[in-house]
Amino acid sequence: xxxxxxxxxxxxxxxxxxxxxxxxTPLYDHKEQFDPRLxxxxxxxKLIEVSxxxxxxxxxxxxxxxxxxxxxKILRMRFxxxxxxxxxxxxxxxxxxxxxxxxxxxxxxxxDDILKYSFGGCSQQSIVLMEVMKRKNIPYRFVxxxxxxxxxxxxxxxxxxxxxxxxxxxxxxxxxxxKWNCCADNLKKYYDTTRFKDLDWKxxxxxxxxxxxxxxxxxxxxxxFHTATKYLSKTLWLFPLIIVFYRRKKxxxxxxxxxxxx
Numbered sequence: 001x002x003x004x005x006x007x008x009x010x011x012x013x014x015x016x017x018x019x020x021x022x023x024x025t026p027l028y029d030h031k032e033q034f035d036p037r038l039x040x041x042x043x044x045x046k047l048i049e050v051s052x053x054x055x056x057x058x059x060x061x062x063x064x065x066x067x068x069x070x071x072x073k074i075l076r077m078r079f080x081x082x083x084x085x086x087x088x089x090x091x092x093x094x095x096x097x098x099x100x101x102x103x104x105x106x107x108x109x110x111x112d113d114i115l116k117y118s119f120g121g122c123s124q125q126s127i128v129l130m131e132v133m134k135r136k137n138i139p140y141r142f143v144x145x146x147x148x149x150x151x152x153x154x155x156x157x158x159x160x161x162x163x164x165x166x167x168x169x170x171x172x173x174x175x176x177x178x179k180w181n182c183c184a185d186n187l188k189k190y191y192d193t194t195r196f197k198d199l200d201w202k203x204x205x206x207x208x209x210x211x212x213x214x215x216x217x218x219x220x221x222x223x224x225f226h227t228a229t230k231y232l233s234k235t236l237w238l239f240p241l242i243i244v245f246y247r248r249k250k251x252x253x254x255x256x257x258x259x260x261x262x
Contacts, residue, residue, distance in 0.1 A: 002247070005240040013237035015092035022099040023106070026082020026119045031195050033167060034080040039118060041078055044111045044131050050074060051132065063136050065155045068162065069172065071132050075125055075164035082119035083107045086226070093229040093236075109219040109226065122165040123149040127218045129164060134215065142212030145184055148202040152177065152211070166191060182208050 028034055041047050051071045052062060060066045085106040088095050098106035107121065108114050111131040114124045126142060126149050133140040139154035143161065150163035160175040168190035173179065180186040184203035191199055217223070 002244055005244045009237045009240035009244075012240070015088040015096075016234060018088045020089075021085060021087045022095050023085050026080070028080045028119075029195075032080045033076045034118075035077040036118060038074070038078045041074070042115050044115065044128070044135070047071070047074065047078075047115065047128070048132055048135060063138055065153075065160065065172075067136070068133065068138060068153050068155075068160075071129060072162050072164045075129060076167050078115075078118075079120040079125055079165070080118065081121065081165060083121035084114055084117035084119055084124060086113075091226060091230045091233050093233045094226060097229075104222075105225070107222070109222045120165070122163075123219070125165040126151045129162060130218055139214050141214050141216065142218075144210040144212070145202060146204040146207070154214070161187070166196065184209055 041050055051067065051074060054060070054070050054074075055062055055067050058066075058070075060070060083104070085098060086094050086108060091106065094106040098104065108117075108124060109127060111128045114120050114128055120128070123142075129151050130140045130142075133153055141152050141159075143150040143152050148166070150161065150165070152159040152161055154160075159177040161170070161177065161180065162175070168187065169192070170187075170190040174190070184207050185205065188199050188203060193199065196202070
């Protein structure tokens with residue numbers, strides 16, 4: 001039993017030494033506005049620093065609509081599409097969970113962790129955008145479609161549509177919610193149909209979009225799951241050893257008891 005527990009402990013510890021992704025790395029399709037030179041923007045702080053610098057050069061206020069456009073344009077070029085996921089050495093419980101069960105269990109939702117990758121899914125790019133807006137005190141909310149996520153930002157009590165992931169060619173004035181009237185069909189004309197032949201699947205047909213709550217935390221359940229499984233991934237191997245130690249101590253106390261009474 002002791003040997004089995006020690007081997008089990010080693011198996012639980014071993015994944016923490018392998019920087020391996022169980023899912024295939026998404027490939028760049030050479031159609032998106034991706035610039036690999038922007039990989040140095042690897043944290044929210046760095047993204048804000050670059051955005052502020054551009055804003056200062058162009059006299060853009062840090063809480064303005066123009067500033068949000070600047071951040072969105074940077075994200076267009078910073079990422080190409082594809083979900084970033086935790087490797088084994090960062091969170092092997094989430095990584096193996098997604099490999100066997102799916103459901104996006106290893107898909108990253110922490111903005112700074114997302115920015116460690118060159119690629120990000122629609123919800124992940126929205127999370128990064130919303131994190132910057134949160135720090136700039138600009139109201140934000142998720143925009144949900146059947147198979148896609150985007151973002152709305154509020155300026156002068158009006159909501160404006162942003163989608164850095166699918167890069168729609170939308171005039172600034174048409175981002176206003178009253179222009180597209182909360183109907184997904186009214187947005188499709190701004191997307192490149194040569195790239196996206198599945199717009200009806202992503203956006204649905206004749207559907208109203210769903211909105212998240214204003215300034216709501218992004219993916220709170222996923223964030224809690226990742227925090228818990230990260231901790232367990234690093235410490236779970238200790239539990240079999242604790243059992244070994246406890247059993248050994250218990251046997252030692254029992255032997256000591258019998259030796260004292262014989």
